[in-house]
Amino acid sequence: xxxxxxxxxxxxxxxxxxxxxxxxxxxxxxxxxxxxxxxxxxxxxxxxxxxxxxxxxxxxxxxxxxxxxxxxxxxxxxxxxxxxxxxxxxxxxxxxxxxxxxxxxxxxxxxxxxxxxxxxxxxxxxxxxxxxxxxxxxxxxxxxxxxxxxxxxxxxxxxxxxxxxxxxxxxxxxxxxxxxxxxxxxxxxxxxxxxxxxxxxxx
Amino acid sequence: xxxxxxxxxxxxxxxxxxxxxxxxxxxxxxxxxxxxxxxxxxxxxxxxxxxxxxxxxxxxxxxxxxxxxxxxxxxxxxxxxxxxxxxxxxxxxxxxxxxxxxxxxxxxxxxxxxxxxxxxxxxxxxxxxxxxxxxxxxxxxxxxxxxxxxxxxxxxxxxxxxxxxxxxxxxxxxxxxxxxxxxxxxxxxxxxxxxxxxxxxxx
DNA sequence: GCCGCCGTAACTCTTTCGGGTGACCGTCGT
DNA sequence: ACGACGGTCACCCGAAAGAGTTACGGCGGC
Numbered sequence: 001x002x003x004x005x006x007x008x009x010x011x012x013x014x015x016x017x018x019x020x021x022x023x024x025x026x027x028x029x030x031x032x033x034x035x036x037x038x039x040x041x042x043x044x045x046x047x048x049x050x051x052x053x054x055x056x057x058x059x060x061x062x063x064x065x066x067x068x069x070x071x072x073x074x075x076x077x078x079x080x081x082x083x084x085x086x087x088x089x090x091x092x093x094x095x096x097x098x099x100x101x102x103x104x105x106x107x108x109x110x111x112x113x114x115x116x117x118x119x120x121x122x123x124x125x126x127x128x129x130x131x132x133x134x135x136x137x138x139x140x141x142x143x144x145x146x147x148x149x150x151x152x153x154x155x156x157x158x159x160x161x162x163x164x165x166x167x168x169x170x171x172x173x174x175x176x177x178x179x180x181x182x183x184x185x186x187x188x189x190x191x192x193x194x195x196x197x198x199x200x201x202x203x
Numbered sequence: 204x205x206x207x208x209x210x211x212x213x214x215x216x217x218x219x220x221x222x223x224x225x226x227x228x229x230x231x232x233x234x235x236x237x238x239x240x241x242x243x244x245x246x247x248x249x250x251x252x253x254x255x256x257x258x259x260x261x262x263x264x265x266x267x268x269x270x271x272x273x274x275x276x277x278x279x280x281x282x283x284x285x286x287x288x289x290x291x292x293x294x295x296x297x298x299x300x301x302x303x304x305x306x307x308x309x310x311x312x313x314x315x316x317x318x319x320x321x322x323x324x325x326x327x328x329x330x331x332x333x334x335x336x337x338x339x340x341x342x343x344x345x346x347x348x349x350x351x352x353x354x355x356x357x358x359x360x361x362x363x364x365x366x367x368x369x370x371x372x373x374x375x376x377x378x379x380x381x382x383x384x385x386x387x388x389x390x391x392x393x394x395x396x397x398x399x400x401x402x403x404x405x406x
Numbered sequence: 407g408c409c410g411c412c413g414t415a416a417c418t419c420t421t422t423c424g425g426g427t428g429a430c431c432g433t434c435g436t
Numbered sequence: 437a438c439g440a441c442g443g444t445c446a447c448c449c450g451a452a453a454g455a456g457t458t459a460c461g462g463c464g465g466c
Contacts, residue, residue, distance in 0.1 A: 011406065143442065143443085145442080146442095153394075153397075154394070154396075156391055156393065156394025156397075158422070159422075159423075160422085168444075168445090171445050172444050174423080174424075175445080176442095177423085177424080178424070178425075178426095179442085181424080187359035187360075188393075188423075188452090189391075189392070189393040189423080190356040190359065190391075190395070191359025193397050194356075194357035194358070194359070194400070197396075202397070346411090346412065348412080348413070349412095361451090361452070363452085371414075371415090372415055374417085375416095377453080378413080378415075379413085379414095380453085381455075384454085391453080392454090
């Protein structure tokens with residue numbers, strides 16, 4: 001039973017990675033965790049053959065989680081996921097014992113190749129690959145105005161109310177709303193607010 | 204300059220606590236943090252006279268944060284906030300050096316009394332108090348159906364679509380929606396979704 | 407036994423939303 | 437100089453949403 005654990009704090013990236021990893025031949029189970037603590041908590045009862053872990057996470061960062069995981073289980077195989085150019089974090093994690101890392105910016109095929117390789121060869125180490133943003137799911141870029149409108153929505157304001165707050169016409173607010181829906185792939189304001197929370201764009 | 208730091212991962216509880224603490228005589232500044240890491244990061248540059256810290260938080264839990272904070276600054280005064288019957292967590296935190304704890308379920312007056320006491324007497328230790336849910340801001344209780352409807356909204360579904368998924372008429376979905384809006388104090392579905400995320404009812 | 411809450415459903419009425427389209431202006435990058 | 441993008445505004449139109457109200461059966465508490 002070959003299982004892989006994906007740990008990333010962004011639910012969308014987590015799901016995207018889970019789906020991508022699930023297509024790797026030989027992988028029979030993919031579990032996910034939202035943070036390092038969850039990984040450590042579950043490791044005793046449920047060990048995976050490979051862990052993909054985001055470097056940047058709230059709480060215990062990826063680096064600290066790697067340290068603790070390896071001190072508990074020196075045989076754990078971990079590949080770091082680095083969303084940004086976090087060379088420090090990657091270097092620290094690899095120094096701590098992570099087997100390698102994946103950098104977002106290339107194909108799902110390379111992700112699969114790395115996972116396949118890591119699973120096939122228990123001694124495998126350090127083969128940097130890139131994972132395409134479209135697979136990782138980078139947060140859509142909203143303009144300042146669009147975020148203001150999204151925040152208004154998250155506070156239960158109507159378009160007209162948002163307009164009054166920002167000194168805009170209701171029609172302008174609707175334009176911003178339409179554009180941010182498109183960027184987020186939202187079907188309506190409730191969906192947009194949910195995606196805003198999931199991407200960490202609002203709180 | 205007497206300052207108090209409130210650390211809780213729930214934005215609503217955090218705000219409620221901030222407001223309550225701000226009314227304590229002698230308190231001139233109340234800052235907030237959303238997690239343990241934030242507290243530790245800011246402690247070097249900006250120390251508070253008293254810290255109110257939630258026991259249960261994602262990432263570094265309250266207990267671990269207490270340990271680290273006290274190893275960095277043995278003089279720090281910390282009161283734990285326990286939302287649930289988390290006796291283990293409280294015991295660990297007190298063993299690690301927290302001065303006492305507040306348990307949700309009693310009055311704002313007792314919260315104020317505890318804070319006043321802790322600020323007045325640097326040697327003060329362990330006087331359990333209860334903080335009323337209405338002050339802490341307990342998450343509204345939604346029924347299973349209401350949560351299902353709320354989740355549907357957070358995925359961008361219309362009432363009719365939610366109805367088809369749950370084998371309900373659109374009118375019934377609207378009834379559930381209306382009731383959950385009332386419970387959450389939401390003005391529309393976008394607001395309800397936002398409150399659902401803030402209360403941790405959906406993700 | 408009654409009251410309150412939940413789940414289900416229907417009806418009406420008004421407001422709001424969301425899509426489509428077009429338009430003008432400023433800025434930035436090429 | 438041109439185009440892409442963002443910010444502003446307007447108009448139309450159909451589809452939702454939300455508020456109010458009523459209703460009925462079940463279930464748990466007092």
